[in-house]
Amino acid sequence: MKRFVVLALVLLSVVGAALTATASTEGKLLIWADELRTTVVTDLAKEFTAKYKVPVEVQELGFGDIRDQLAVAAPAGKGPDIIVGAHDWLGQLVTNGLIAPIDFAKQKDFSPVALNAFTWGKNLYGVPYAIESIGLFYNKNLVPNPPKTWDELLTIGRKISDKANKKYGFVIPQPDPYHTFPMMSAAGGYVFGTNPDGTLNPLDVGLNNQGAVRGLELLVQLIKEGIMPTGIDYPTMMSLFKEGRMGMIVTGPWAIAEIREAKVNYGFTKIPMIDGKAPRPFVGVQGFMISSFSKNKMLAKAFLNDYIATEATMNALFNKDPRPTAHLALAAKITDPDIVGTFESANAGIPMPAIPEMASVWTAWSNALELIFNGKMTPQKALDEAVVQIIATIKGQ
Numbered sequence: 001m002k003r004f005v006v007l008a009l010v011l012l013s014v015v016g017a018a019l020t021a022t023a024s025t026e027g028k029l030l031i032w033a034d035e036l037r038t039t040v041v042t043d044l045a046k047e048f049t050a051k052y053k054v055p056v057e058v059q060e061l062g063f064g065d066i067r068d069q070l071a072v073a074a075p076a077g078k079g080p081d082i083i084v085g086a087h088d089w090l091g092q093l094v095t096n097g098l099i100a101p102i103d104f105a106k107q108k109d110f111s112p113v114a115l116n117a118f119t120w121g122k123n124l125y126g127v128p129y130a131i132e133s134i135g136l137f138y139n140k141n142l143v144p145n146p147p148k149t150w151d152e153l154l155t156i157g158r159k160i161s162d163k164a165n166k167k168y169g170f171v172i173p174q175p176d177p178y179h180t181f182p183m184m185s186a187a188g189g190y191v192f193g194t195n196p197d198g199t200l201n202p203l204d205v206g207l208n209n210q211g212a213v214r215g216l217e218l219l220v221q222l223i224k225e226g227i228m229p230t231g232i233d234y235p236t237m238m239s240l241f242k243e244g245r246m247g248m249i250v251t252g253p254w255a256i257a258e259i260r261e262a263k264v265n266y267g268f269t270k271i272p273m274i275d276g277k278a279p280r281p282f283v284g285v286q287g288f289m290i291s292s293f294s295k296n297k298m299l300a301k302a303f304l305n306d307y308i309a310t311e312a313t314m315n316a317l318f319n320k321d322p323r324p325t326a327h328l329a330l331a332a333k334i335t336d337p338d339i340v341g342t343f344e345s346a347n348a349g350i351p352m353p354a355i356p357e358m359a360s361v362w363t364a365w366s367n368a369l370e371l372i373f374n375g376k377m378t379p380q381k382a383l384d385e386a387v388v389q390i391i392a393t394i395k396g397q
Contacts, residue, residue, distance in 0.1 A: 003007045010291045023078045029056040029303060030080040032070070034063040036321040037084050040375035043316070044307045054299055067092065074098055074293040081294040082303065087117035087126060087285040088246035090354040094120045101125055101294045105300060106309045116325035117285035117351035120200045128286035128306045128326035129317050133281040134179060134252040135345035136272070140265040142247040147272045150218060153248070159279045161246040166240070167226040169247045172219070173234040175369035177362060179250050180272050182279035182349075183219060187211030191353050191361060202357035202394050208383035214371055218274065223373060230373050238268060253323060268341040270348060283349035285326065364389040 024030055029048075034042045038060040045056035059080070061069065067089045071077040075098075083099075092098045098339055100125035111131055118126030122156035131228065137144045142160050146155040157169025160387065172179045181189075190210025193204030223226035234241075240246045240260035250271060261267055271279040288298045288308055307313060314327035318334075324343040325331050331343050352358070371377040377385075 011219050023092040024081045024291065024293060024295045027054065029054060029296055030053050031056065031082040031084075031298055032061050032066050032080040033058055033084045034066065035060060037317065040316045040320050041084070042311070044238045044303075045312060048303055048307050051301075052302070055137075057301070070098055070291065071096060074291050077293070079293055081290065081291055081300045081337055083298050085286065085289060087287065088352050088354045088358075089289075089319065090118065090120050090125060091356045091358070093289070094125060095356070097292055099125050099289045100297060102127065102296070102304065104309070105305050105346065107315050109309065109311075109328055109352045111326045111331075111347055112326060113283055113347050113351065114285045114287070114348060117283060117354075118287055119198070120354075121197050127309055128285045128287035129314055130286045130321065130323045130328045131283060131309070131346045131347040132323050132342055133283045133349045134182065134250055134271075135281070135341055136248055136250060136281070137241065137255065137259065138248045138267050138269070139241065139244060140267055141244065143267075146248070146267060149272050153272050154225075154227070156223075156247065157222065158225065161225075161227045162238070163226045163229075163245050165228075168229055168240070168249075169256060170222055171228055171232055171236050171240070171246050171248070172236050172250045174230065174373050175366045176234070177365040177369065178282060180216070180219070182250070182281040183215035184212040185215070185280040186274035186277045187214045187348060189213075189215060190350075191358070192355070194268075200353055200355050202355060203389055203391060204362075204388045205361075207361075207390070208387045210336055212383060213379045215274065216369075216383070218380065220372065220375075221230045223375075253338060256338050268338050270341070270345045280349045280385065281345060281349040282352045284352055285344045287326070296383075323397045360391055361390050364393070 031041055038058055042058045045058050048054065049056050066085050067085050068147055070079055070083060102125060110128055114128035114131045115124065117127055118124055136146060143156055146154055154168060161167060189209055190206035192200040192202055193206060196203045220283060223230055237249055238258060241249050242264055288304055290297060292338060294300055311327060311330050313326050314330045318325050324339050334340060341351040364386040368382040369384045372379050
């Protein structure tokens with residue numbers, strides 16, 4: 001106990017030294033934002049101050065530092081009123097009482113998936129601004145028209161694939177749960193079920209249900225037919241795609257710059273339908289949240305509703321950091337096919353589970369995929385064992 005107290009005091013002293021004049025004080029808004037958002041938010045702060053005569057300070061922190069320093073600084077009275085961060089921080093922030101629910105008047109203007117990502121139980125905890133997920137990249141020289149169904153993907157893949165010359169129709173990184181999940185979710189696979197109050201139930205794991213097994217059986221079929229190779233990690237997949245040896249790959253918008261630099265004639269779209277149902281990739285959302293320790297909650301809510309949740313602000317944020325916007329009217333005006341494709345894919349997706357128990361899922365899930373893709377276990381058996389391990393790990397926390 002004594003060591004914990006000493007450690008806490010050290011952390012507080014470090015935070016205090018690094019973040020001077022950062023306490024939420026009545027009548028003045030303090031916002032923590034990262035490098036990409038600071039300029040835009042600072043401009044908005046000036047407008048807000050001019051209208052409401054309320055001073056606003058915007059402090060720049062590293063993106064990951066915002067969450068970690070809030071956990072230490074806010075309870076000690078040194079934290080901000082508003083932070084900019086990711087929706088999957090909610091598990092830590094809400095359960096530790098670090099952020100407050102938001103009365104948001106403009107929900108109809110935003111993507112339902114983005115709002116859902118910032119919802120915990122029945123409460124909304126963030127105003128979203130950006131949304132993204134993975135989808136299907138295809139080489140137009142090999143795949144002039146992308147498949148709309150899994151059967152079409154099989155047909156195209158068979159025509160392209162030439163194992164002797166290391167050419168393949170379709171590839172996902174392996175063993176990678178994140179990139180595999182869309183195929184598992186199409187027929188009903190899920191990570192966590194929900195409780196009656198809308199929160200996630202970490203002991204209801206749906207990674208071995210009929211839909212999840214069906215998705216992996218389809219991927220095993222691709223391997224058996226030589227359409228998809230085994231043991232391909234993300235860097236190898238990207239290298240082969242840039243060399244023109246892959247017809248279709250699954251990844252996200254972070255790969256766009258690399259693919260463009262390689263001058264690949266590519267397109268980006270949603271992963272094709274499986275058995276008449278849409279694959280549902282994990283979705284990541286970023287937005288603005290209010291600290292539970294803020295002394296200016298009403299001012300903070302006014303700032304988010306009147307200045308952040310506008311098309312002009314969302315456009316400014318998009319221009320600074322061009323990832324798909326969560327604002328519906330602005331999204332409808334964007335014509336970049338990559339952004340449009342990512343927005344469509346994300347809005348068919350599922351927010352990445354934000355509860356802390358998600359950390360107990362990845363290893364067992366990844367191990368199961370490796371056994372399946374290497375032909376050492378059937379999808380059902382491997383997933384059954386993985387779910388047993390996941391639940392045991394969660395219960396042991």
